[in-house]
Amino acid sequence: MQRFAFNLHSRDGAARCGTITTSRGEIRTPAFMPVGTAGTVKAMLPGSVRETGADILLGNTYHLMLRPGAERIAGLGGLHRFMNWDRPILTDSGGFQVMSLADLRKLTETGVTFRSHIDGSKHELTPERSMEIQRLLGSDIVMAFDECPALPAEGSRVAESMRLSMRWAERSKAAFGDRPGHALFGIQQGGVTRELREESAEALRAIGFDGYAVGGLAVGEGQEAMFGVLDYACDMLPDDRPRYLMGVGKPDDIVGAVKRGIDMMDCVLPSRSGRTGQAFTRRGVVNLKNARHADDPRPLDAECTCPACRSYSRAYLHHVFRAGEMISGMLLTWHNLHYFQEIMAGMRKAIAEGAFAEWEADFHATRAAGDIEPA
Incomplete structure (x- = not known):
């Protein structure tokens, strides 16, 4: 089986481009991972997601453990077969969703007990159980189990949380074991305090991981x-090793993160915004709900090659959104994911050519120009 590997090809300042090799294919970095929360990128077929340029998807441990259940997915051949995606999958640990979504949480040294936001059933998630669930799902990249407080928070709370996460990281590594072809990433915590971030990084380096995430931001x-x-x-x-910024973000967040040395990112924003009538374009965010688009025969973005821009007008996209038609979310999600992958491809090319600063300046200047005038 192909072992997990990371090769850097080019650097331009702190920005890097490279390739992550997995048993299910290569991931070009910097990479944006669409989020397939419950085994699907909402409003998209797996083949369509691949057509946007995505090399890897993210699945959510918390949601999948509650419904349909990790054991059930394993019995049906694993998450790749279950959702018909044969490329790499990264699964998060479930820790963030437990803290943000679950009811009646109780945090101890052992782990977290909580009640499902779906039906109120009681569950326990520990580093060991998180590793077991992610093994049952069969994901290619597994995240260590951590705890993440919302910011702003008291410094003592952030420090306590970070140190607990580092103890859980050690238990995650032990429970993960030796799984050739699969990778385990540790998660740096520490809020916005440099000393805590250094303490966390030192603990993670001592444990040793295949990749490292910057957590607790956004x-x-x-x-x-x-x-x-x-x-x-x-x-x-x-x-x-690959560096993964979790839960980010908007286009300018992504560009700023890559500029500072990040290799991987994920966010629900492209799909969530698509379902609410918002499109990300090279000229900024366009709200298709607005009446200004009702008689506009032009495409959303004349330079874009996605199906929404290639075959449909702003007037049509406005109409189907206002009419509540499913095709609205489908087309706008496809466009948004296409645009995000276009950003990643542009940055990879610019880094390889040593022209990242010029690419970034053009990116910001075009966005600052704003949307085209009404027809």
Whole structure:
């Protein structure tokens, strides 16, 4: 079986491009991972997601353990077969969703007990159980189980949470065991405090992981604070392993993160925004709900080659959204995912050519120009 590997090809400042090799195919970095929360990227067929340029998807341990259940998915051949996606899958640990979605949570050294947000049933999630669930799902990249407080938070709370996560990281590594062809990523915590981030990184390096995530950001601290952390956090992690920024984000968040040395990202924003009538374009966010589009025969983005832009007008996209037609979410999600992958491809090319600064300047200038004038 092909072992997990990461090869860096080019650097431009702190920005990097490379290839992650897995038994299910290669992942070009920097990479954006569409989120397939419950075994599907909402409003998209797996083949359509692949057509946008995605090399890897993210699945959610918390949601899949509750419904339909990890044991059931394993009995049906694993998550890849279950959702008809034969490329790599990364699964998160479930920790973030437990903290943000579950009811009646109780946190101890052992793990977290909680009641399902779906039916109120009681569950326990520990580092060992998280590793077992992710093994049953069969994901290619497994995340260590961690705890993440929302920001802002008291420094003592952030420190306590980080140290608990580091103890859980050690237990996650032991429970993960030796699984050739699969990778385990550790998650750096520490909020926006440099000393805590360094302490966390040191603990993770001592344990040893196949890749490292920067966790605990995009949870309310704002872009300036997030970039401030990324200015130093990436350098605390091993240079020869992938760096994954969890839960990010908007296009300018993604570009700023890659500029600072991040290799992987995920976010629900492209699909969630698509379902609510918002489109991300090179000229900024376009709200298809607005009446200004009702008589506009032009495409959403004349330079885009996705089906929404190639075959449909703004007037049609406005109409089907206002009419509540399913095709609205399908077309706008496809467009948004296509655009996000276009950003990643543009950055990979620019880094390889040593032209990232020029690419970034053009990216920001085009967005600042704003949407085209009404027809």
